Amino acid sequence: MQQLLIPTDFSENAWNALKYGLELFKKTECTIHLLHVNSIPPYSGAGTSVQAAGENFKDILLKESKISLQELLVRIEKLPANDRHTFVPIALYDYFVDTVKRESETKKIDLIIMGTKGASGLKRATIGSNTGDVIVKVKCPLLAVPEDAAFSPPGEIAFVTDFHIGYDPKVLDTLINMAVLHNSIIRVLYISKKGEELCDEQVKNKDFLDD
Incomplete structure (x- = not known):
């Protein structure tokens, strides 16, 4: 059974990458881990009251993410049925690349599938910052799906x-x-x-x- 990890930010670009992956492996039995990461901001609060507010903020983000993942599963159900695919929604609050690396190792992921929209700067204009970081820092095969790519x-x-x-x-x-x-x-x-x-x-x- 193939273990696929598909990070999503619930954008149309991420949806397109998801659909591409489902088509590519439609004849294969797969467990598809749908991962949404609420990234930790590049600063930390100081003081008990700020920390408590931060924890509450984290809980709110995770609750919203879990709702969005369930909505994503409903959207997937409207695609042609495929009993070879099992979906596992995952919502986490952490650093994005660290999370992808950890999840790919602990779940023994065979392939990561990501969209490529979201580039910032000319250097990464062809793949996007998150996808580029995962390629460089995560030792797992990755399929980068260009924006608006149609499967064939x-x-x-x-x-x-x-x-x-x-x-x-x-x-x-x-x-x-x-x-x-x-x-x-x-x-x-x-x-x-x-x-x-x-x-x-x-x-x-x-x-x-x-x-």
Whole structure:
């Protein structure tokens, strides 16, 4: 059974990423963890009264999040029924990336699915700040779904590499499983400079991918 983690902020972009994931794995038995994180503000209150107010604020946020998650489940129920999918709503109050990392480890997540809207600044304009942070800091395969992307079965998948990275077999298994589901072709793409030859490390990693 696949364990999927889909963070949501209840935006249409997050909804689109969720629908994309459901279509991608519609033939697979999955437990889908729907995670909403109420991020801790970058400051802490001082004093008992402020702390008490903060705790009350946390309770209010979590209550609202749980309601929104139930509304999301109702929206999901309006999609074509799929008895292969089980949904687990999760509402937490914590730092976003830390939470995603912890949940992916404790629940043995096979794949994280996130939308890419929400970029701040040119550097992250293609993926968004939260998605970019998760890619960098969380050791779990992640599928980034571009804003307004419409699902179509992946006929061909491009695996772009410079052969300098030795890949974790779990990451490759996730990719292979996705390809098998849709009879997709995986094409490993390496682009070299003119006259450049592979070093010993690159040859080793290339042979690993061939295997």
